Amino acid sequence: MPKHVGLISLMVVCSLWSMPRAAHAQALTPHTLQLDAAKLEKQGLSLAQEAAQLGQFQQFELALPRAKLASQLAPKNDKVWFLLGGLQLQAKDYDAAIAALQKAQSLNPKNADVLFALGSANFQQQKYQAAISNYQAGLQLKPNDPDGWFDLGNAYYMLGRLPDAIAQYNKAVSQNQKFWPAINNIGLIKYEQGDREGAIKQWQTAVSLEQQAAEPLLALAVALYTKGDRQQSLKLGEAALRIDGRYGDLNFLKENLWGQRLLADTKKFLELPSIQAALEQQGRPQPTQ
Structure with missing residues (x-):
């Protein structure tokens, strides 16, 4: 900016100083942008x-x-x-x-889905009792939601409250008779309890409802193998791994609530040559220890 002030500029400055205070304030007040709240929300x-x-x-x-x-x-x-x-x-x-x-x-x-999501957040942080409270609150608002009952069953499962878990899984199935994940998880519990035949029936039902569900298919294969039905078990196991090779990873199975008894039997099953060949085709040459 020039150091000297011209005559016209000086006159402008003088005129501003001689103006009433109110006019002076108005002249210096900047324009503000008026925001349209409805437009912003849109x-x-x-x-x-x-x-x-x-x-x-x-x-x-x-x-x-x-x-x-x-x-x-x-x-x-x-x-x-x-x-x-x-x-x-x-x-x-x-x-x-x-x-x-x-x-x-x-x-x-009143949004039950928000409560279910809060339950999931707590579940994934292993805060199972808090998750149970969230799921129960959500189910009070949305009692016909099979996923809500299933998630509640999983929280009970993680706390070792197995009869409560089975009860919630059954409620999920009562809301949706084709809800195979709940049927599958009942099989997981029965296997850990030593009821292999009961587990097999659950997994057979789950597979009949969803033939492309790798989890009950592999679990059924393992259970049949331990029973001595080698030919059928290998056929089912190979089919399961073709559907989803992640089930050849013991850590992945543990994340999906497979118990110690089933994991131990699955480890032996995954080490079989024909199953190893199926894993290699899926890019998983060795089962995770």
């Missing part, structure tokens, strides 16, 4: 929709920033907070997920 919902679509393709690095911004643009929308919490849960950012889900719950206490 933009937030659009971002949330984008985040949801990206989340479906596991693109969390792209989905999460959009969901976070959406929660800022539409802070009173419980569905946006639920989406954010769900994405953070999938990204295993549990503390952030719980905070977002609790915000969603405060905005809409």
